[in-house]
Amino acid sequence: MEKYILQTKDLVRTYKADTPSPVYALKDIDVQLRRGEFVALMGRSGSGKSTFLHQIALLDRPTSGYIEIDGIDVSKLSETERAEFRLKMLGYVFQDYALIPELNLYENVALPMRALGKRKIQYDKDVHEIIKRVGLQDREKNLPSELSGGEQQRVSIARAIINKPDILFADEPTANLDSEAAAVVLDIMRELVDKYGQTIIMVTHEDDDKKYVDRVVWLKDGKLQSSQ
Numbered sequence: 583m584e585k586y587i588l589q590t591k592d593l594v595r596t597y598k599a600d601t602p603s604p605v606y607a608l609k610d611i612d613v614q615l616r617r618g619e620f621v622a623l624m625g626r627s628g629s630g631k632s633t634f635l636h637q638i639a640l641l642d643r644p645t646s647g648y649i650e651i652d653g654i655d656v657s658k659l660s661e662t663e664r665a666e667f668r669l670k671m672l673g674y675v676f677q678d679y680a681l682i683p684e685l686n687l688y689e690n691v692a693l694p695m696r697a698l699g700k701r702k703i704q705y706d707k708d709v710h711e712i713i714k715r716v717g718l719q720d721r722e723k724n725l726p727s728e729l730s731g732g733e734q735q736r737v738s739i740a741r742a743i744i745n746k747p748d749i750l751f752a753d754e755p756t757a758n759l760d761s762e763a764a765a766v767v768l769d770i771m772r773e774l775v776d777k778y779g780q781t782i783i784m785v786t787h788e789d790d791d792k793k794y795v796d797r798v799v800w801l802k803d804g805k806l807q808s809s810q
């Protein structure tokens with residue numbers, strides 16, 4: 583088994599702009615994530631944090647560079663294989679939650695289970711349990727539009743971890759939570775790492791969140807600053 587569950591080499595992502603030169607969102611990023619570590623990704627707004635997470639979670643394709651997950655060169659995967667890989671191995675908490683508006687809270691959380699072809703009898707208990715853990719047991723039948731931003735964020739977290747992903751990518755998962763709800767979420771993430779050996783990379787702006795993680799990686803203007 584490889585020591586690193588995820589690594590990148592010379593990762594570049596540029597966006598085409600109306601100007602003669604492209605916008606460099608990411609410049610030559612080399613990162614290694616060990617199995618079972620909890621890493622915080624920090625940096626100013628626009629430094630490339632979400633762009634980086636999108637690349638390594640296979641939601642986007644880099645302009646150039648190499649990404650390896652669980653020993654696999656992911657550039658070699660077909661679209662179908664990438665989708666299956668994401669479903670089985672990766673969980674993602676989106677900065678804007680990305681819940682399905684027509685589905686209620688319970689159905690949103692159960693979605694990854696259904697996508698894996700599981701039946702309700704197989705996942706029902708787990709879904710109720712995880713919803714309870716994020717404190718939303720009384721809101722299971724509500725649509726996302728009937729929930730506050732912080733509540734939607736917690737639904738997004740529950741959905742991302744229901745499949746027990748090997749790697750969890752969380753883009754500012756506590757940004758809209760009060761400090762009590764944030765502590766609940768951070769405790770859950772810490773437990774996923776300590777008890778189940780999951781690997782987590784979390785974008786955050788909160789200095790307080792640092793005490794939950796094993797190390798901090800900084801991005802500045804699309805470049806990696808430090809990674810101890």
Ligand SMILES: Nc1ncnc2c1ncn2[C@@H]1O[C@H](COP(=O)(O)OP(=O)(O)OP(=O)(O)O)[C@@H](O)[C@H]1O
Pocket residue numbers: 597598605606607625626627628629630631632633634677
């Ligand atoms: N689709 C796009 N087209 C063009 N430029 C983009 C696109 N997405 C992001 N960018 C640019 O890439 C840079 C990095 O953006 P990114 O969203 O990764 O930043 P971030 O660190 O996540 O910021 P925040 O803390 O505000 O979420 C920014 O300059 C942004 O304007």
Ligand SMILES: [Mg+2]
Pocket residue numbers: 631632633677753
């Ligand atoms: Mg962002």
